Amino acid sequence: MAKIVPAKNGSKKDAITRKASALFMKKGFPATSMRDIAEAIGVEAPSLYNHIESKNEILKDVCFRIARLFTNHLREVELSPELYLSKIESIIRFHISMMVEEYESVYISEHEWKHLPGPLLNDFKTRRRNYRLRLAAILQKGIDNKEIGIINPYVAVLTILSAISGIESWQRSGKKVDAKSLEENMVKILVEGLRYQPEIKSPSNHLTLKRQKGL
Amino acid sequence: MAKIVPAKNGSKKDAITRKASALFMKKGFPATSMRDIAEAIGVEAPSLYNHIESKNEILKDVCFRIARLFTNHLREVELSPELYLSKIESIIRFHISMMVEEYESVYISEHEWKHLPGPLLNDFKTRRRNYRLRLAAILQKGIDNKEIGIINPYVAVLTILSAISGIESWQRSGKKVDAKSLEENMVKILVEGLRYQPEIKSPSNHLTLKRQKGL
DNA sequence: ATCAAAAACTAATAAGCGTTAGTTTTGAAA
DNA sequence: TTTCAAAACTAACGCTTATTAGTTTTTGAT
Numbered sequence: 157m158a159k160i161v162p163a164k165n166g167s168k169k170d171a172i173t174r175k176a177s178a179l180f181m182k183k184g185f186p187a188t189s190m191r192d193i194a195e196a197i198g199v200e201a202p203s204l205y206n207h208i209e210s211k212n213e214i215l216k217d218v219c220f221r222i223a224r225l226f227t228n229h230l231r232e233v234e235l236s237p238e239l240y241l242s243k244i245e246s247i248i249r250f251h252i253s254m255m256v257e258e259y260e261s262v263y264i265s266e267h268e269w270k271h272l273p274g275p276l277l278n279d280f281k282t283r284r285r286n287y288r289l290r291l292a293a294i295l296q297k298g299i300d301n302k303e304i305g306i307i308n309p310y311v312a313v314l315t316i317l318s319a320i321s322g323i324e325s326w327q328r329s330g331k332k333v334d335a336k337s338l339e340e341n342m343v344k345i346l347v348e349g350l351r352y353q354p355e356i357k358s359p360s361n362h363l364t365l366k367r368q369k370g371l
Numbered sequence: 372m373a374k375i376v377p378a379k380n381g382s383k384k385d386a387i388t389r390k391a392s393a394l395f396m397k398k399g400f401p402a403t404s405m406r407d408i409a410e411a412i413g414v415e416a417p418s419l420y421n422h423i424e425s426k427n428e429i430l431k432d433v434c435f436r437i438a439r440l441f442t443n444h445l446r447e448v449e450l451s452p453e454l455y456l457s458k459i460e461s462i463i464r465f466h467i468s469m470m471v472e473e474y475e476s477v478y479i480s481e482h483e484w485k486h487l488p489g490p491l492l493n494d495f496k497t498r499r500r501n502y503r504l505r506l507a508a509i510l511q512k513g514i515d516n517k518e519i520g521i522i523n524p525y526v527a528v529l530t531i532l533s534a535i536s537g538i539e540s541w542q543r544s545g546k547k548v549d550a551k552s553l554e555e556n557m558v559k560i561l562v563e564g565l566r567y568q569p570e571i572k573s574p575s576n577h578l579t580l581k582r583q584k585g586l
Numbered sequence: 587a588t589c590a591a592a593a594a595c596t597a598a599t600a601a602g603c604g605t606t607a608g609t610t611t612t613g614a615a616a
Numbered sequence: 617t618t619t620c621a622a623a624a625c626t627a628a629c630g631c632t633t634a635t636t637a638g639t640t641t642t643t644g645a646t
Contacts, residue, residue, distance in 0.1 A: 322533020341526035
């Protein structure tokens with residue numbers, strides 16, 4: 157008769173949620189059974205119900221906790237007096253650090269939310285949409301303020317958020333780069349771009365790559 | 372007694388695969404039952420087995436067809452005489468167009484491959500890894516050739532591929548931007564980056580963000 | 587019209603699912 | 617040591633799953 161051992165500073169429910177999250181990430185929510193979770197912990201499946209209400213509750217807790225963290229950070233950034241591009245960079249860095257430190261939960265809230273039951277699903281989708289709209293609004297102000305190039309803010313939000321969510325595969329594949337340089341490189345690409353920038357900047361004829369080999 | 376009506380220029384198996392793909396994308400592979408697929412087509416579930424071998428076979432066909440298309444394109448690009456950044460742009464554009472034109476299949480090959488059975492899973496992961504390595508190699512040459520800024524090619528591959536895969540949520544949410552400007556904007560961000568590029572060549576007389584040292 | 591193959595059907599399989607009921611064990615407070 | 621609740625257990629429920637077997641209908645070529 158094994159026992160559920162709680163994580164340090166956490167409840168047994170937290171311990172279940174953590175183990176479950178790892179499995180949801182690896183196999184997906186629908187393909188993870190309560191028996192899988194129980195086995196990973198070392199108990200029988202029905203024992204879990206002394207601590208949780210349902211399988212769906214685990215998913216709900218994970219998704220909405222992460223959503224809350226991102227929304228809280230966004231609110232702080234919106235109220236700060238930084239330049240708009242600086243706000244965007246701060247948001248990018250926060251997303252990256254969340255992806256590095258809590259990647260299982262973040263991954264689930266990004267990829268498994270579609271399995272939330274009924275009304276929760278609608279709630280989550282609304283929060284998601286609003287978050288992106290507020291991000292696009294910051295970008296738009298940055299464009300108006302000539303801090304950011306003339307791009308479609310909607311596409312920019314899409315690009316930024318999904319680029320960051322790709323860190324998942326960094327996590328999966330053994331972290332070939334350390335976290336700090338991952339962050340710096342990704343920020344550099346997203347904020348500065350791929351193009352080599354000479355000391356004297358060329359006019360923005362961006363799509364034609366006319367520069368000759370070896371300058 | 373309804374019938375499976377084949378897509379134009381396609382087999383009945385193709386018709387099943389298409390309907391199934393739409394459901395795999397919407398609900399995920401494990402959460403999509405053969406009965407779901409059958410109902411969407413208008414037949415009973417066992418009838419599908421006159422045309423396909425198993426549910427897994429549908430997933431396999433989709434994943435490996437897409438993988439083949441990307442690998443073929445990559446081979447062409449590798450052999451072309453373009454500049455390296457131009458190769459990268461070509462690959463980015465191909466990925467975007469695939470995401471626009473075949474998004475269901477591409478989405479599945481990106482998000483549902485983990486449900487491939489045993490040996491197929493290993494095969495797929497190997498192909499995926501090799502593809503990324505070849506992409507990173509092009510980036511590295513572009514960096515050596517001073518076409519591309521000094522960044523970690525591994526991180527760049529990650530960023531590019533996942534940024535593009537975010538087009539999925541553009542497809543999901545009613546295509547608020549037309550496909551052409553989606554492509555141009557995303558290429559612009561990924562190839563040039565977010566930073567504002569002034570017409571005037573002096574880099575210091577406008578509002579630019581000096582990058583923060585950490586957060 | 588005939589006949590065979592293709593493709594639909596119904597019925598049923600064994601296995602797995604989330605969850606509940608009821609019972610036993612555990613561990614700490616009295 | 618007794619007591620009681622927390623937390624584990626076993627057994628089982630009703631349902632769904634992918635798939636198979638066996639049968640009937642449809643289709644197209646002769």
